[in-house]
Amino acid sequence: MTSLRRATLDDVDWLVELLGGAETEPFLGGQAALDRMSVRAQVERSQREPDQAGTMIIEVGGERAGTMKFELVSDVHRIARIGGLAVHPAFRGRGVADDAARQFQRYLIFELGFHRLELACYGFNERAIRHSERVGFVREGTKRRAYLRHGEWQDAVLFGLIREDLEG
Numbered sequence: 001m002t003s004l005r006r007a008t009l010d011d012v013d014w015l016v017e018l019l020g021g022a023e024t025e026p027f028l029g030g031q032a033a034l035d036r037m038s039v040r041a042q043v044e045r046s047q048r049e050p051d052q053a054g055t056m057i058i059e060v061g062g063e064r065a066g067t068m069k070f071e072l073v074s075d076v077h078r079i080a081r082i083g084g085l086a087v088h089p090a091f092r093g094r095g096v097a098d099d100a101a102r103q104f105q106r107y108l109i110f111e112l113g114f115h116r117l118e119l120a121c122y123g124f125n126e127r128a129i130r131h132s133e134r135v136g137f138v139r140e141g142t143k144r145r146a147y148l149r150h151g152e153w154q155d156a157v158l159f160g161l162i163r164e165d166l167e168g
Helices: 009-020 036-048 096-111 127-134 163-167
Strands: 003-004 053-060 065-075 079-087 117-123 137-149 152-162
Touching: 003 036, 003 096, 009 036, 009 079, 036 053, 036 152, 036 163, 053 096, 065 096, 096 117, 096 127, 096 163, 117 127, 117 137, 127 137, 127 152
Parallel strands: 079 117
Antiparallel strands: 003 053, 053 065, 065 079, 117 152, 137 152
């Protein structure tokens, strides 16, 4: 069974190892927190400002399996940006990311009251693009050559999901 919870300081070292791993890091955003101090700061903010930012832990049967994040973009318009999805290699290929993403959407929209969720993934990250579409996000466009990543300009594929998408 897949479940979500907020990260605690006890998760910091595990998160640093997961996010810095060779199978994960190349697909994360260029501004992703990877070092212990930055990850700890994100976890502390998630605890201190739970309606504004969140670092979540995905668990399967009580065992840490991954992470995802959100950040308030617009309080007036109730928009959150989500990202930072990373699943430990031992849990990949079992639908864990899809289950967690759907739970996350419902939590953000129905419990925290967001109206719109946004995300962007690198154009080369076909796995993330397929995942986003599979869990109900609508492709809204492409920012051409928008981000410099590992020395090359990369496109960003933009997605959105609104409350009505989950109500319908």
